[in-house]
Amino acid sequence: MDIDVFASARAGGWQRLEQLAGTRRLTGAQADELVRLYRQGATHLSLLRTNAPDPELVSRLSVILVKARSRIASPHDLTWSQVLSFFTRTIPAALYRVRWWSVITAVLGVLVAVSAGWWTASHPALLASVVPPTEQREIAESAFASYYSEYPSASFSAMVWTNNAFVAALCVATGITGIYPAKVMFDNALNVGVMGAVMHVQNADWVFWSLILPHGLLELSCVFVAGAAGMRLAWAWLVPGHRTRRQSLAEEGRTTIVVVVALTIALFISGLIEGFVTGSQLDPWLKIGIGGLAFVGFWVVVFGLGRRAVRIGTDPGLNAEEQASLIPVAG
Template sequence: MDLDAYVLERAGEWDRMEELARRRRLSAEEADELVVLYHRATTHLSVIRSRVPDPVVIADLSRQLLAGRAAINRGRRFSWQSIGHFLTDAFPAELYRARHWWLSLAVLLTVLTAGLVWYVADNPPVAALFLSPDQIEGLEEDFVSYYSEYRASNFAARVWTNNALLTAQCIASGVLVVPVVYLLGANLLNVGVTGGVLAGAGSLDTFLGYLAPHGLLELTCVFVGAGVGLRIGWGWIAPGPERTRREVLVARTRSGMIVAVGLVPVLLVAGVLEAYVTPAPVPPTWRVAAGAGVWGLFLLYALVQGRAADRRAAGHGVRRLSRAANR
């Protein structure tokens, strides 16, 4: 192996790693770049040691690697600026990048659920496969009382915890694909059978009036979690020609972690809607309008703010590549 040629070809990456390691603050993209460069440099050092163990090159590269490792491992101080960056850039950008997955799921599952509601309503014996006669008879009363059975603050916390767990399960199990399909199928069946029984009894307005105020936002969060999870799984199955399967999986898993954290406060809002707005003693149209308004704000945040954040991130990437090419 020609050591001089090998070093000359890779010295730019080592210098870039050292430059990033010296900075006091790194953006998310720069932090990712530092980690990638560090792992590449460790491979380069291993190759040099095994083939052409030049002590000067090994010592210099080892020094740069130590600086890179120290920068990766150093603790980060709490900063309101980092929270602001997460809310205005990192989270909405990841929502936007995964939009095709969760929007497609939302449309597909909404159509399937509507079809199941219609089928159960039109075929009453189907409901008997899942519910007892007593459960079917008292379903409307149980459905309405469910939202006011517990103290509102406790109910909001309970709903928030359950929905956050379900969404996290969809994201975490996405690489296996099948668990996400099962979780979505179980949720679809529950909503479809309940809606079908109520629709068959002439109480479809009750079903929609109590589900829509919180369900629009809550189910969208579930769709987002499931879509991001399936996106991770698809990255493992079909990574594409430009990156390795491992690189795609790492990148999309990181994206999934950002979405999982970002959905926590959104699901809290959905829990508050379910505990305070859904059972509120006001006309159903008011409750639905309130839920639809919050849901619309989330869609604007994910698609409009997300698009702007994604473009800013792309612009930073282009400038970074330009600087690297001009060094």
């Protein structure tokens, strides 16, 4: 196939297709023409991918077809199978895509929390300058535990969920800066470490762990993943690889949107645990067990279901049309 002759002979149809796809209001005849040209364009794209995989031409035609498809497809044709696929494939694939960023962020966060807790607990004067001794006693004796029981369970769950989901979304939304997510991770880890030091110095370690672990395992996992997704977005912009910066940012942006949806669901579960389990009269080991199951379930979705979804070709950063138009590139 002579690629130049092929493209030149069909350039008029592609331009017309792009024009119709960008037209706000179409007549009946124009809508029919749009569908006809879209089908022709899809055939042309298939021929190009098979016989002359020119990256620039394939990319150009793919963009035109995506625009046309968005005009043709009905916005109300969502099916239950698509919903199921989103939850069982797209969400796990998106979380899997940021898995190592999440693990590294979690490890660094835990190191900061442990270091802050150990250092402040080992230096009473420093801890007293951060939290006065009278406040330390009040926190250990009543304030820390009462925080989880002073509000009705349903209201407290909703309040916690709203706040945490907002923080997670903000980490992703400001991820392009690469600064805010890192600051949130650091501040969060620092606060946990200092609070742990306060409870340790006041001989209230068991109170601290029995109230933190039930919901904190899942909640902190979500915070770490949110920060990781935000920083990965910044990395995609700085180091796009073989993609253009615009393409790299667009693909990672779609992935992070899915991550936000996933974290909103996970934080809802964490909020329910914090509101109905953490401050309840259940046996502390049972509460920790419930939190542990939620924690394990979350990471099974990330590494187990996510790995399977990616292996069967799910890419949350691309739609079906874009996935079909991918061609191998060197490097």
